[in-house]
Amino acid sequence: MISGTEILTAAQMRAMESAAIASGAVTGLELMERAGGAVAGHIRLRWPKPGRVTVLCGPGNNGGDGYVIARALWQAGWRVRVLGLDNTAGPDATEMRRRWREIGAVLPLTEDELRCPGESSDVYVDAIFGTGLTRPPEGAIARILAYLGGSGGDWGFFRDRLVAVDCPSGMCLDSGAFLGTRRGPGEYDLRARMTVAFDSPKPGHLLERGPDCCGELVIADIGLRDWRCRAPGGRGGWRSQRPASLTAIWPDFGIADPRRSDGDDRRKAAWLSKRDDPGGHKFGHGHALILAGGAGQGGAARLAARAALRVGAGLVTLCPPAPALTEHAGAPDALMRRAVDDTGALRALLEDRRITALCLGPGAGVGRAAALLPGVLSSRRPCVLDADALTALAADPGLMGGLHPGCVLTPHRGEFARLFPDLDARLSGPQPPAPDLDPRDMARFMPDLVAYRAALSEMRGPAYSRLDAARDAATRSGAVILLKGPDTVIAEPAPRVLPDGPAIPGRAIIHSAFDVPWLATAGSGDVLAGIITGLLARGLPPLDAAATGAGLHAAAARRFGPGLIADDLPEEIPGLFRDMERITAAP
Ligand SMILES: NC(=O)C1=CN([C@@H]2O[C@H](COP(=O)(O)OP(=O)(O)OC[C@H]3O[C@@H](n4cnc5c(N)ncnc54)[C@H](O)[C@@H]3O)[C@@H](O)[C@H]2O)[C@@H](O)CC1
Numbered sequence: 001m002i003s004g005t006e007i008l009t010a011a012q013m014r015a016m017e018s019a020a021i022a023s024g025a026v027t028g029l030e031l032m033e034r035a036g037g038a039v040a041g042h043i044r045l046r047w048p049k050p051g052r053v054t055v056l057c058g059p060g061n062n063g064g065d066g067y068v069i070a071r072a073l074w075q076a077g078w079r080v081r082v083l084g085l086d087n088t089a090g091p092d093a094t095e096m097r098r099r100w101r102e103i104g105a106v107l108p109l110t111e112d113e114l115r116c117p118g119e120s121s122d123v124y125v126d127a128i129f130g131t132g133l134t135r136p137p138e139g140a141i142a143r144i145l146a147y148l149g150g151s152g153g154d155w156g157f158f159r160d161r162l163v164a165v166d167c168p169s170g171m172c173l174d175s176g177a178f179l180g181t182r183r184g185p186g187e188y189d190l191r192a193r194m195t196v197a198f199d200s201p202k203p204g205h206l207l208e209r210g211p212d213c214c215g216e217l218v219i220a221d222i223g224l225r226d227w228r229c230r231a232p233g234g235r236g237g238w239r240s241q242r243p244a245s246l247t248a249i250w251p252d253f254g255i256a257d258p259r260r261s262d263g264d265d266r267r268k269a270a271w272l273s274k275r276d277d278p279g280g281h282k283f284g285h286g287h288a289l290i291l292a293g294g295a296g297q298g299g300a301a302r303l304a305a306r307a308a309l310r311v312g313a314g315l316v317t318l319c320p321p322a323p324a325l326t327e328h329a330g331a332p333d334a335l336m337r338r339a340v341d342d343t344g345a346l347r348a349l350l351e352d353r354r355i356t357a358l359c360l361g362p363g364a365g366v367g368r369a370a371a372l373l374p375g376v377l378s379s380r381r382p383c384v385l386d387a388d389a390l391t392a393l394a395a396d397p398g399l400m401g402g403l404h405p406g407c408v409l410t411p412h413r414g415e416f417a418r419l420f421p422d423l424d425a426r427l428s429g430p431q432p433p434a435p436d437l438d439p440r441d442m443a444r445f446m447p448d449l450v451a452y453r454a455a456l457s458e459m460r461g462p463a464y465s466r467l468d469a470a471r472d473a474a475t476r477s478g479a480v481i482l483l484k485g486p487d488t489v490i491a492e493p494a495p496r497v498l499p500d501g502p503a504i505p506g507r508a509i510i511h512s513a514f515d516v517p518w519l520a521t522a523g524s525g526d527v528l529a530g531i532i533t534g535l536l537a538r539g540l541p542p543l544d545a546a547a548t549g550a551g552l553h554a555a556a557a558r559r560f561g562p563g564l565i566a567d568d569l570p571e572e573i574p575g576l577f578r579d580m581e582r583i584t585a586a587p
């Protein structure tokens with residue numbers, strides 16, 4: 001049910017590049033030529049008239065791409081100025097620098113040179129650091145990056161004309177954080193007009209500062225697709241389709257991502273709208289219980305219940321304590337109501353095996369949530385735990401032991417901090433040291449499937465990311481974690497065991513919704529909990545329900561537009577289903 005774009009971490013990208021080169025099918029120089037050529041092509045698309053360009057080349061292969069871009073733009077008639085370092089790491093970047101030197105000079109990569117009067121350019125290419133960044137930039141390079149970020153008082157000037165190669169330099173591609181600065185927006189963060197990255201998005205393009213600082217994100221194909229789709233197969237060479245462990249759902253790629261099969265999207269749309277089940281029965285689409293709070297607290301649970309109905313649960317029952325029943329008498333009439341006063345009443349109700357999912361938290365009250373949690377968890381039924389249920393869970397760590405893989409926890413950052421304070425502290429605290437793994441080691445691991453997988457699962461970027469935090473929380477709790485935000489991360493708990501190999505980390509999805517800031521409104525989270533509960537009731541596995549729910553939730557907000565209140569979200573769902581069917585209809 002998940003469809004999206006595969007994401008690769010920086011380590012996976014390096015491993016794939018090493019594997020492609022080791023296979024003999026392509027050389028590092030050819031990959032660099034393709035990468036630089038792609039960036040130059042995108043620059044020429046946006047600035048069709050050749051102008052003046054300054055290319056800033058760093059010490060590694062990102063800089064090597066820069067020398068290729070300089071040469072390609074010069075050949076296209078641009079006036080090119082290159083600022084670079086004397087020392088380039090690696091033979092490919094050194095060779096590309098040499099080829100550029102046959103055409104033009106390499107000026108020192110300093111702030112003075114960049115600010116040289118009379119040398120203003122139409123385009124500035126940031127090819128200083130890419131996936132190889134391991135520590136905060138310092139000295140002259142840090143000053144250049146701050147100047148490009150606006151320390152010279154001219155923020156808008158560079159924002160309009162900066163093209164980043166792979167990422168804005170200084171940003172960690174695994175986390176979206178700028179190394180060496182406090183997490184969150186920084187005064188002189190480098191913001192590009194366009195970022196051209198290679199093969200696949202990286203987590204940092206979608207998390208934290210990434211979406212704002214990358215500007216328009218373009219993913220250029222550099223011919224590595226075959227290595228993305230295959231897994232290293234031990235001594236026998238390459239074999240088997242490697243299932244994506246990390247996926248992105250984001251508006252720009254949305255349903256039009258050419259890598260996705262139209263058939264999958266069509267099946268998904270038909271399942272959501274129930275058109276694939278013409279003889280269906282209401283119990284065939286599940287029965288969701290939404291546990292509501294006491295008198296005066298019912299609005300949140302009603303929002304969740306309405307969303308569960310709209311997303312297609314066959315039946316939805318709202319369960320407040322008896323004294324609050326009358327409060328829920330209004331619309332929608334499709335909703336059933338049943339009093340649940342305590343755990344005993346809940347257990348009795350759950351004797352009905354046709355109840356296929358539960359939701360506890362929205363408007364429940366912390367005391368009631370704490371009282372009902374043991375009954376919800378011991379039923380082993382798929383469930384969404386949100387809001388007050390998360391607070392109750394954090395207050396009684398003993399309850400954590402009852403979590404199971406059918407649970408979806410939907411914390412925002414504050415709730416996450418209460419549940420997993422140590423992981424939250426790592427997210428905001430000092431950054432851990434860089435991983436001490438050389439790309440050449442990755443190549444060395446290639447023949448050994450076990451070591452390769454272990455290395456990948458051990459690899460973390462230089463900054464602890466929201467992705468790391470959600471995955472660690474899922475592993476620790478044994479439940480699916482949906483860490484809310486404009487960059488929602490969803491992670492599944494149990495390591496998957498592939499038929500041909502050892503455990504690898506559970507799947508994760510980054511759901512990007514930076515384009516719908518109006519989704520941050522009261523009750524929006526209650527609707528999300530209801531959508532996911534409805535999908536669980538219909539039988540979607542928890543990770544799929546959470547990811548599809550997050551996608552529908554943001555798409556509903558996008559469809560409605562600004563001025564949205566939470567009540568509007570469920571009402572957009574029927575239109576969304578129609579849109580999905582129309583877009584995915586066979587030509
Ligand atoms: N992986 C791939 O498949 C491809 C990578 N290419 C390019 O290669 C880039 C990665 O190249 P590299 O691995 O050489 O790394 P970078 O060019 O990103 O970084 C260069 C070097 O800087 C050093 N460094 C890291 N942090 C530093 C800091 N704060 N101050 C000073 N030096 C620091 C590192 O030792 C690293 O070797 C990608 O971003 C991309 O632009 C492309 O050429 C083609 C394909």
Ligand SMILES: [K+]
Pocket residue numbers: 062126127128129130164165166167168169
């Ligand atoms: K860069």
